[in-house]
Amino acid sequence: MRDVTKPEQSAYLHNSDYSGGRYTGIREVISFMLGKSMRLKTVGKVLAGVAVAYAIAAACLYAAMLQPPERFGAIMSHVPMPAMIILPFPPLWMHARAGTLRAGDQAPDFSLPALDRSRSVRLSDELRERPVALIFGSYT
């Protein structure tokens, strides 16, 4: 004899309307929460990826700054200008080009020709007379 209760039991377990909509609501809530969790994870992964890319780009920029001026200029000629706005250029530059000479250190002596070629200037000779201010720079 056929057990007539089984279809009813099946309907009891799977009929979403049995609990007056409550069963369906729970499932939707769980589904929504899982979806939300997945969305948060995706956003987190994207943000982490952006942060890693930013850190790598900043590290590459700093490595370029440590190169001699010609090499640095050659590298930077291929870098789009927006990157200079996005990346932390000034603080990296200040650190990379800090140099080893500090206040209180012995100033390296030099002898350089005057631009008009009229004479040669030795720093140590000048310092015997008075303090010297040096302004390093170029036209461009």
Added chain:
Amino acid sequence: MTFYVVYIQEAHPTDLWQASNVRDGVLFASPRTDGERNETASACVRKLGIRIPALLDGIENQTERSYTGWPDRLYLIGRDSRVIYKSAPGPFGFSAEGLAQALRSTFPPP
């Protein structure tokens, strides 16, 4: 007190990284010889009307490397040959006011 401009290698020559020099119409290729650097430096001094005596760093950039002067930087050296003031690297750290303060504190007015 003696002031000297030390003319060093170009910051933004046309063969390398271009910046605001394009807007300003200051377009010079990297000098390859002392003579070429002298020509560029002379144009700079003439067009900007610089009256401070200018010295020319050699094409090997020896003085620039000793002082980490590129792209621009300020120093104050005392009579004992010690560095009194060193600015941060330009353009961000190039501060005439910083040098002026160092001068005022080192050599206070009578």
